[in-house]
Amino acid sequence: MMNKKILTTLSIITISQIWWWACVSADPQINLLNEGCSQYNATSLSNFYTNLNATFLDLKAQLLNGSKHFATAQQAKGSDPVYAMTQCRNYLSSADCLSCFAAAVSQIRNCSASNGARVVYDGCFLRYESSGFFDQTVATLPGNVGLCGNQTGSPATTFTAAAEELLMDLQVATPKINGFFAASKEVVSGSGNTTVYGVAQCAETTTVTGCQDCLKVAYTNVQSCLPDTDGRAVDAGCFLRYSATSFFPDNQTTNIKPFLEKGGNSRKKAIIIGVVVGGVGLILLVGVLIYFRLSRKPKTVRRGDILGATELQGPVNYKYKDLKSATANFSDANKLGEGGFGDVYKATLNNGKTVAVKKLAILQSDRAMTSFENEVKLISNVHHRNLIRLLGCCSKGPELLLIYEYMANNSLDKFLFGEKRGFLNWKQRNDIIVGTARGLAYLHEEFHVCIIHRDIKTSNILLDDGFQPRIADFGLARLLPEDQTHLSTRFAGTLGYTAPEYAIHGQLSEKVDTYSYGVVVLEIVSGQKSSEIKSDTMGEFLLEKAWKLYENGKHLELVDETLDPNEFDAEDVKKIVEIALMCTQSSPALRPTMSEIVVLLKSTGFWVNRPLTRPVFVDSGHKRVRVDTSTSTGSSSSNATASISQLSGR
Ligand SMILES: *[C@@H]1O[C@H](CO)[C@@H](O)[C@H](O)[C@H]1NC(C)=O
Ligand SMILES: *[C@@H]1O[C@H](CO)[C@@H](O)[C@H](O)[C@H]1NC(C)=O
Ligand SMILES: *[C@@H]1O[C@H](CO)[C@@H](O)[C@H](O)[C@H]1NC(C)=O
Ligand SMILES: *[C@@H]1O[C@H](CO)[C@@H](O)[C@H](O)[C@H]1NC(C)=O
Ligand SMILES: *[C@@H]1O[C@H](CO)[C@@H](O)[C@H](O)[C@H]1NC(C)=O
Ligand SMILES: *[C@@H]1O[C@H](CO)[C@@H](O)[C@H](O)[C@H]1NC(C)=O
Ligand SMILES: *[C@@H]1O[C@H](CO)[C@@H](O)[C@H](O)[C@H]1NC(C)=O
Numbered sequence: 001m002m003n004k005k006i007l008t009t010l011s012i013i014t015i016s017q018i019w020w021w022a023c024v025s026a027d028p029q030i031n032l033l034n035e036g037c038s039q040y041n042a043t044s045l046s047n048f049y050t051n052l053n054a055t056f057l058d059l060k061a062q063l064l065n066g067s068k069h070f071a072t073a074q075q076a077k078g079s080d081p082v083y084a085m086t087q088c089r090n091y092l093s094s095a096d097c098l099s100c101f102a103a104a105v106s107q108i109r110n111c112s113a114s115n116g117a118r119v120v121y122d123g124c125f126l127r128y129e130s131s132g133f134f135d136q137t138v139a140t141l142p143g144n145v146g147l148c149g150n151q152t153g154s155p156a157t158t159f160t161a162a163a164e165e166l167l168m169d170l171q172v173a174t175p176k177i178n179g180f181f182a183a184s185k186e187v188v189s190g191s192g193n194t195t196v197y198g199v200a201q202c203a204e205t206t207t208v209t210g211c212q213d214c215l216k217v218a219y220t221n222v223q224s225c226l227p228d229t230d231g232r233a234v235d236a237g238c239f240l241r242y243s244a245t246s247f248f249p250d251n252q253t254t255n256i257k258p259f260l261e262k263g264g265n266s267r268k269k270a271i272i273i274g275v276v277v278g279g280v281g282l283i284l285l286v287g288v289l290i291y292f293r294l295s296r297k298p299k300t301v302r303r304g305d306i307l308g309a310t311e312l313q314g315p316v317n318y319k320y321k322d323l324k325s326a327t328a329n330f331s332d333a334n335k336l337g338e339g340g341f342g343d344v345y346k347a348t349l350n351n352g353k354t355v356a357v358k359k360l361a362i363l364q365s366d367r368a369m370t371s372f373e374n375e376v377k378l379i380s381n382v383h384h385r386n387l388i389r390l391l392g393c394c395s396k397g398p399e400l401l402l403i404y405e406y407m408a409n410n411s412l413d414k415f416l417f418g419e420k421r422g423f424l425n426w427k428q429r430n431d432i433i434v435g436t437a438r439g440l441a442y443l444h445e446e447f448h449v450c451i452i453h454r455d456i457k458t459s460n461i462l463l464d465d466g467f468q469p470r471i472a473d474f475g476l477a478r479l480l481p482e483d484q485t486h487l488s489t490r491f492a493g494t495l496g497y498t499a500p501e502y503a504i505h506g507q508l509s510e511k512v513d514t515y516s517y518g519v520v521v522l523e524i525v526s527g528q529k530s531s532e533i534k535s536d537t538m539g540e541f542l543l544e545k546a547w548k549l550y551e552n553g554k555h556l557e558l559v560d561e562t563l564d565p566n567e568f569d570a571e572d573v574k575k576i577v578e579i580a581l582m583c584t585q586s587s588p589a590l591r592p593t594m595s596e597i598v599v600l601l602k603s604t605g606f607w608v609n610r611p612l613t614r615p616v617f618v619d620s621g622h623k624r625v626r627v628d629t630s631t632s633t634g635s636s637s638s639n640a641t642a643s644i645s646q647l648s649g650r
Contacts, residue, residue, distance in 0.1 A: 026095065026096060026099065027096060027123075028092065028096040028097070028099035028100035028103065028121075028123050028124075029089070029092070029096070029100060029121060029122035029123030029124075029247070030099075030100055030103040030104075030121045030122070030123060031121060031122045031123075032107070032119070032120075032121055033120045033121060033122065033147055033232060033234050034118070034119075034120040034145065034147075034234045034307070035107065035108075035117075035118060035119045035120070036117065036118050036143075036307060037110075037111030037112075037114040037116075037117045038111070038114040038115050038116035038117060038130075039114070040114065040115050040116070040130075040449060041112075041113040041114060041115060042079075042080040042113050042114075042115045042130070043079055043080055044078065044079045044080055045113055047077065047078040047079050047080045048079075048080040048082070048113060048115070050075075050077065050078075051075040051076065051077060051078075051080060051081060051082040052075075052082045052084075052128065054073075054075040054077075054082075055073040055074060055075045055082045055083070055084040055128065056073075056084065056105050058071075058073035058075070059071045059072075059073050059084060059086050059101065059126075060098070060101065063086070063088070063094070063097055063098055063101055064094075064098065066094075067094055069087060069088040069089070069090050069092070069097055069181075070085075070086070070087045070088075070203070070204040071085070071086055071087075072084065072085045072086075072134050072205065074132065080115065080130065081130060081131070082128050082129075082130070083128060083129050083130070083131060083132050083133060083134065084126070084127065084128035084129075085126075085127050085128075085133070085134060085203065085205070086101055086104065086124060086125065086126045086127075087124060087125055087201070087203060087204070088100055088101065088123060088124040089122075089123055089124065089181070089199060089201060089239070089248070090179065090181040090183070090201065090252070091183055091199065091248035091249060091252035092123050092124070096123065097123070097124060100121055100123040100124035101124055101126065103121065104119045104121060104124060104125070104126035105126065107119045108126055108128070115129075115130040116128060116129040116130055118307060120234050120239075122232070122241070122247070125239070127236075131446045131447075134205045135205060136203055136205060136206040136207075136210055136236065136237045137206070137207055137209070137210050138210060138213070138237075139202060139203060139206040139210040139211060139213065139214035139235065139236060139237020139238055140213055140214040140216075140217045140218075140235050140236065140237065140238070141235065141236040141237075141307050142307070143236075143307030144217055144218070144221060144233070144234065144235035144236070144307065145221060145233070145234055145235075146218075146220075146221030146222050146224055146225055146231060146232070146233050147225075147231070147232045147233075147234065148224075148225035148228045148230065148231050149225065149228040149229050149230030149231065149243075150228070151228065151229045151230075152227050152228060152229065153188075153194070153196075153226075153227045153228065153229045153244050154194075154227075155190070156227040157227075158188050158189050158190050159188050159194065159196070159226070159227050159229075159244070160226040160227045161189075162186045162187065162188040162189065162196050163186070163196045163198070163226055163227075163231075163242050164223065164226065165186055166184060166185065166186035166196050166197075166198045166242060167198055167200075167219055167222060167223065167240065167242055168219070169184060169186075169256055169260055170182055170184060170198050170199070170200035170215070170240065170256070171200065171212075171215045171216065171218075171219045171240070172259070172260055172261060173200075173254075173256035173259035173260055174200040174201070174202065174211065174215060174256075174259075175202065175208045175209075175211035175212045175215065176208070176259040177254065177256070177259055179204065180201060180202035180203070180204060180206070180211050180238075181199070181200070181201045181202075181254070182199065182200050182201075182254040182256050182259075183197075183198070183199040183248050183252050183253055183254050184197075184198055184199075184253060184254055184256050185197045185198070185246075185253060186198075194244060195244075195246070196242055196243070196244060197242065197243050197244075197245070197246050197247060197248065198240070198241060198242040198243075199239075199240070199241050199247075199248060200215055200218070200238070200239070200240045200241075201238060201239045201240075202214060202215065202237055202238040202239075203236075203237045203238070206237045206238075210237060211237070211238060214235050214236075214237045214238035215238050215240060217233075217235060218233035218235055218238055218239070218240035219233070219240065221233040221235075221240075222240050222241070222242065229243065229244040229245070230242070230243045230244070230245075231243075234307075235307070236307050315376050315377055315380035315390065315391075315392045315393050316380075316391060316392030316393075316403075317392060317393065317394065317395075317396075318392050318393070318394045318401070318403055319394065320394050320396060320397030320398070320401070322349070322350065323347060323357055323394055323397075323401055323403070326347035326348055326349050326350075326355075326357070327345040327346070327347045327357055330343075330345055330359065331345075334346045334347070336356060336410070337410075337411070337459070339358065339459075339460075339472075339473060340455055340473070340476075341358065341360055341361060341362070341473060341476045342358055342359045342360045342361040342362075343358070343359050343361075344356050344357065344358045344359075345357045345358075345359070346406065347403075354406045355391060355403050355404065355405065355406050356403070356404045356405070356406045356407070357401055357402070357403055357404075358401065358402040358403075358404065359399050359400075359401055360399065360400040360401065360402060360476075362400065369395065371478075372393075372395060372400060373395065375475060375476075375478050376390065376393045376395075376402065378449060378451075378475065378478075379474070379475035379476075380392065380393075382442075382443070382447055382451070382474070382475070384438070384439055384442040384443075384446075385435075385438075385468070385470075386435040386436065386438050386439030386442070386468070386469055386470060386471060387439045387442065387443070387470060387471050387474060388404050388405060388407070388462060388470045388471065388472045388473075388474075389404065389405045390402060390403070390404055390475075391403045391404060391405060404472070407462040407463060407464055407470060408465065409462070409463040409464065409465065409467065410462065410463065411458065411459045411460070411461060411462050411463070411472075412432065412458040412459070412461040412462070412463060412469065412520075412524070413457075413458035413459045415463070416458055416523060416524065416527050416529075417458075417527070417529055421527065421562065422527070422560075422562030424467070425563070425564070425567055426563055426564075426567040426568040427567070428467045429524050429525070429563075430572070430576075431467065431468060431469075432461070432463070432467070432468075432469045432524060433521055433524055433576060433601065434598070434601050434602070435468050435469040436456075436461055436469045436471060436517065436520065437517065437594055437597045437598045437601060438598055439469065439470070439471045440453065440456070440471065440513055440514075440517060440594040441593070441594035441595040441597070441598050443471075443474055443513075444510040444513070444593065444594050444595075445593065445594065445595050450510060451474055451475050451478070452477070452508060452509070452510050452512060452513055453471065453473070453474045453477070453513050453516075454477040454502075454508070454512060454513070455473060455477060455497075455516075456471070456497060456513050456516035456517055456520060457497045457516065457519075457520065458520055458523055458524075460472050460473050461520070496519060496529070496530035496531035496541065496542075496543075497515075497516040497519045497520070497530060498512075498515070498516065499511065499512045499514075499515035499516065499588070500586060500616040501586075501588060502515075507588075509588055510593070510594070511588035511589075511591045511593075512588075513594070514583045514588075514591040514592065514593070514594060514597070515583060515584055515588075515591060517583055517594070517597070518579075518580040518581065518582070518583025518584040518591075519542070519543065519580075519583075519584060521576060521577075521579065521580035521583070522542055522543065522546050522558070522577070522580045522584075523542065525558055525559060525560065525573065525576060525577060525580070526542060526546070526558045526559065526560055527560030527561075527562060527563075528542050528560075529542070530542045530543065543584055543615055544615075545558070546558055546577060546580070546581060547581060547614060547615060549577075550577060550578065550581055550612070555573060555574045555577045555578075556570055556573060556574070558577060559573055575600075576601070578612065579592075579597060579600055579601065581612050581615070582600075582612055583597070584615040585612060585613045585614075585615060586613065586614065586615055586616040587613065590613055
């Protein structure tokens with residue numbers, strides 16, 4: 001009697017517990033699919049963690065508000081900004097979404113001080129980066145992957161056909177649906193009651209095209225899982241999943257019919273015909289399938305894949321033999337120029353593509369090789385429309401070679417001072433000024449490692465087919481030993497561009513590039529070389545001349561005489577000259593950052609003048625200091641004196 005009572009009580013408790021679980025039906029779906037940490041740490045940990053915590057709090061607050069399943073947040077106080085994005089699958093309840101997010105936050109903190117990271121679960125994802133990535137016009141990134149289950153759906157052919165149709169429909173419909181999410185299912189014909197379930201989702205900040213492209217890649221990734229019962233595709237901006245087991249509540253199913261193309265019927269017919277033909281040749285097909293399943297390599301998440309989480313991709317390795325023949329044995333006829341780091345050759349590869357090959361003039365010690373490989377990896381991950389792309393390298397040969405994209409229009413100096421002098425109109429010059437600032441701002445502030453160029457000059461600014469600027473040779477200075485980087489043979493020849501604190505004391509900061517940029521801007525406006533003294537200027541260098549004209553309010557006299565005065569607005573020119581002089585002020589702290597310059601250049605109308613301070617090179621006393629340029633290559637060393645007399649006094 002007694003025992004029975006206890007048993008009954010126990011079973012009541014058990015049943016009520018089951019009921020409780022069923023009612024809450026909590027399943028945040030925290031099955032980990034993909035994670036990654038950037039290999040770069042934040043520079044200031046306290047700034048970083050403050051920013052990181054603030055963005056996570058912000059994301060959580062947004063998810064708590066109503067039924068939001070997507071949120072972005074950013075916090076950029078001090079150094080180490082954090083940009084974060086999270087998204088739950090829309091079928092999750094608000095509570096499950098928050099649980100999934102909480103799990104992701106705890107998991108992503110395992111990346112400790114990494115300045116970028118991602119965690120992808122079945123139920124949600126969380127990602128943060130050190131620069132903005134929300135406008136994902138390109139939602140598919142290298143590292144996208146398909147993850148397959150380990151059981152085969154049956155019967156294989158009809159299961160595959162049903163799953164393919166479902167996935168195809170999701171791929172077509174989802175980009176057209178507001179919110180970029182769809183959940184749907186498809187009954188497997190001839191199988192009793194088997195159904196395939198699927199969802200597709202894109203980040204809400206991507207575009208319709210971005211979503212389409214991403215899901216197209218996802219479809220290919222996930223299709224190769226069939227006829228497995230489960231498949232998932234993970235990418236930076238989208239997610240696609242199917243399963244023979246239901247994984248979302250029935251009432252969350254989307255009616256995707258209205259979003260499918262009119263031609264949907266004929267496709268359905270084709271699939272049915274395919275299935276019938278497949279039935280006839282079933283034995284053959286099963287054999288083929290078994291063959292493919294056996295020969296298919298297991299899919300795993302590889303580390304080092306990028307998927308956006310500031311991880312780096314390796315550069316493409318080229319064969320020395322191929323490059324040698326592509327450059328006609330590095331012949332003089334193919335030589336494009338001689339740069340600070342070695343000669344550059346035009347090369348036509350076997351596939352018909354033209355590239356530029358730089359033969360590096362650096363020693364191949366073991367230590368140099370390690371740093372070469374690391375730096376090349378870093379540089380090959382820099383992508384910006386105003387920076388030359390490094391396509392690959394070759395480190396297995398007598399010389400170290402770097403392979404860059406080829407710019408048919410050559411470098412800016414040719415158009416300012418060379419045979420093509422006078423070719424560039426004001427609009428083109430203005431575009432070059434803005435584009436170069438953008439490229440440098442990216443190198444300094446937006447790439448996950450601050451890259452200081454250290455050798456900005458007109459011969460390092462190449463022009464693409466549309467005369468947009470592309471900065472070359474960035475990152476290479478990092479290959480040089482630290483003591484070889486200032487007032488050495490290489491820089492003396494272009495002292496006209498080099499910031500005084502760097503030339504004399506070797507003090508390196510991104511303001512060194514700001515200075516050189518200012519000099520380049522003056523050259524673009526005036527068509528005069530910074531290191532050249534024109535006969536009409538009483539022995540003044542360009543910078544000195546520009547400063548004096550500015551002091552007397554005669555900015556316009558600096559403008560290149562080959563420019564048509566009707567093409568430009570006097571106020572624009574004044575603004576640009578003043579920005580250039582802002583950049584060349586002697587105190588690095590007074591020079592603006594490159595992103596500030598971009599803002600200044602874009603601002604129209606209202607223009608607040610900061611009082612400018614004199615650049616160092618201005619000196620009426622003409623106490624000139626000799627700087628030896630005898631070992632410099634190529635560049636104009638006709639006038640090897642530079643007036644740096646004010647330096648010692650500061
Ligand atoms: C980043 O920081 C972690 C510990 O916080 C450390 O183990 C790791 O070596 C650091 N990585 C780099 C590249 O500095
Ligand atoms: C950020 O949050 C973590 C976890 O809540 C905490 O341990 C850490 O002290 C916080 N850091 C800052 C700078 O707020
Ligand atoms: C909550 O969402 C509504 C509408 O989406 C918005 O107007 C409101 O500002 C949000 N509140 C918070 C605290 O984010
Ligand atoms: C962090 O990593 C450790 C070791 O890899 C693991 O045991 C732990 O579960 C991770 N933390 C979270 C929250 O997943
Ligand atoms: C299939 O995967 C599940 C979890 O993913 C695992 O528990 C199970 O053991 C696997 N089965 C086989 C046959 O490998
Ligand atoms: C299919 O479902 C129906 C009811 O929904 C059921 O009667 C039938 O037994 C099921 N068939 C199989 C093969 O599971
Ligand atoms: C879906 O069904 C669940 C119960 O199974 C219910 O709690 C939820 O409100 C329903 N959602 C919608 C949108 O009808």
